[in-house]
Amino acid sequence: xxxxxxxxxxxxxPLLASLPWPARRAAGIGLLTLTLWLAxxxxxxxx
Amino acid sequence: MSDQRPRRPWEPPPPRPWxxxxxxxxWDQARAQVEQGFSRFRAGTRGxxxxxxxxxxxFDAIWEIGTGDVRGxxxxxxxxxxxxxxxxxxxxxxxxxxxxxxxxxxxxSGVVAGLGAALNPLMAVLLGAGGWLGTRLLYDGAVxxxxxxxxxxxxxxxxxxxxxxxxxxxxxxxxxxxxxLAGVLDDLSARPERITEARxxxxxxxxxxxxxxxxxxxxxxxPEGLPKLLEDLTSAADEMRDRIRAEETAALDIQxxxxxxxxxxxxxx
Numbered sequence: 001x002x003x004x005x006x007x008x009x010x011x012x013x014p015l016l017a018s019l020p021w022p023a024r025r026a027a028g029i030g031l032l033t034l035t036l037w038l039a040x041x042x043x044x045x046x047x
Numbered sequence: 048m049s050d051q052r053p054r055r056p057w058e059p060p061p062p063r064p065w066x067x068x069x070x071x072x073x074w075d076q077a078r079a080q081v082e083q084g085f086s087r088f089r090a091g092t093r094g095x096x097x098x099x100x101x102x103x104x105x106f107d108a109i110w111e112i113g114t115g116d117v118r119g120x121x122x123x124x125x126x127x128x129x130x131x132x133x134x135x136x137x138x139x140x141x142x143x144x145x146x147x148x149x150x151x152x153x154x155x156s157g158v159v160a161g162l163g164a165a166l167n168p169l170m171a172v173l174l175g176a177g178g179w180l181g182t183r184l185l186y187d188g189a190v191x192x193x194x195x196x197x198x199x200x201x202x203x204x205x206x207x208x209x210x211x212x213x214x215x216x217x218x219x220x221x222x223x224x225x226x227x228l229a230g231v232l233d234d235l236s237a238r239p240e241r242i243t244e245a246r247x248x249x250x251x252x253x254x255x256x257x258x259x260x261x262x263x264x265x266x267x268x269x270p271e272g273l274p275k276l277l278e279d280l281t282s283a284a285d286e287m288r289d290r291i292r293a294e295e296t297a298a299l300d301i302q303x304x305x306x307x308x309x310x311x312x313x314x315x316x
Binding site for chain 2: 020021025027028029032033034035036038040041042043045046047
């Protein structure tokens with residue numbers, strides 16, 4: 001029986017997916033604070 | 048490989064090898080309970096963190112109403128509405144909902160930054176992208192998204208009649224005639240092209256029987272003429288079945304004659 005010359009390519013995981021989940025969650029909360037919260041706060045200050 | 052990924056706290060532990068399960072240690076039981084509780088808590092509170100990020104917008108909206116600044120009010124309303132919509136989308140948990148929610152949060156961040164905080168457009172776009180990325184980081188893979196449920200199959204042409212007949216058959220005094228009408232429905236489902244011509248017959252009979260059933264179930268005494276009427280309805284149903292069968296027989300007869308004639312013309316018979 002013919003065997004394939006090389007194993008089928010494994011789809012590479014995105015860099016962010018390779019981070020452990022607590023780091024991703026913490027980064028998510030941090031980023032949302034820097035963006036959504038900051039934008040809301042600036043809107044309040046500007047208003 | 049996905050097998051190498053460390054197990055998350057809310058995921059159940061992998062099964063032990065076959066024949067090596069053994070009783071769970073008290074520590075394992077306690078840990079499993081804690082993990083299940085955390086999993087339920089996380090699923091139950093999924094997405095509720097997002098609106099908390101927008102708390103300044105509530106005060107901003109009140110301020111904008113007071114000062115009459117329509118632009119600021121629209122920005123605050125869009126920011127709150129899009130974030131609440133993203134939360135609802137996340138909690139629905141269908142396939143692709145995390146991506147949709149992330150786009151909504153990104154849009155909310157961008158609109159609030161550009162319109163409400165009057166930042167320059169580049170900063171608004173950057174903050175929008177950050178909102179999108181933050182939501183993806185926070186919620187990607189947190190729960191398994193499921194495909195939307197398949198829509199129910201469209202009702203068949205006889206389903207409504209069958210439902211009415213089932214109600215009629217529940218009355219024991221109408222069992223005979225409902226059996227005969229069930230035979231008509233069975234014949235019609237085998238020959239759907241006859242449904243159109245039998246529709247009037249079905250509507251008249253099922254209407255009348257449904258009303259009789261209502262009165263009987265309301266406690267009415269069956270009048271003297273009822274058995275005769277039910278007999279007539281039963282024989283009408285039998286006649287309808289005979290007619291359907293006779294029409295089928297006639298159609299088959301014509302087909303046989305046509306085929307025989309064609310074979311004769313082609314010289315095969």
